[in-house]
Amino acid sequence: MKKAIIILTTLALITLAGLYMKEQHDRKIEAQEAKKEELYTLAKKRMTDFIETNYKDIEQIDYTNDYEVNPMGGIEVNGYLNGNKKKEIWGIYDKGNDKIISFTVDATEKPECEDKLCEY
Template sequence: MRKYIIILIVLCIIAFGGIFMEKQIVNGEKEELYILAKERMTDFIKKNYKDIKSIDYSDDCEVNPMRGIDIKGYLNGDKQKEIWGIYDKTNDEIGSFTVDAEKKPECEDKICEY
């Protein structure tokens, strides 16, 4: 009987350790993905919009089940000029987005390469 209790305790420790390690990997992956999403969103905005001096991103981000990351922020230190977009890692592009800024003339009818 004592042997079974020890085996059960060891299995529980291994299971909880595995869950903890998985959470650490997921959080590290999320941070890496968020950094990449901010870089691509910055490239996208600076290439397609006029008079962008600075971009500030919020710290809250969400990774959707399709591995896209929801990113929010504002432009030029003005919290009224909001930005939002979804970075699609698979296609390495910004999918859906809203940017409270004026588009560059050459990018009005299309999205310019970024």
């Protein structure tokens, strides 16, 4: 009888510990996803500033929801311009430097920004 009580108590404790650990893990994953979303929002804002400062005839910028955070902390941003899905944009936002470090924009550069990037 005592063995059964000890075994059941042990199993109950293991189950409760497992549930607690799962809950903590889920909270951690949720927090990481929230950080990624926050970083993606910041990356879109900086990409918008970058494009509007360096390129002309930009009326609308649409972003896709497929983004990727690289191991170095940068985030890849994809989208298109002026409602035309053929006018693609792509860039990597580096949070550490608060800059777009690599990019492709299918638009015409402003004359003052052709030789070097304008500050945004």
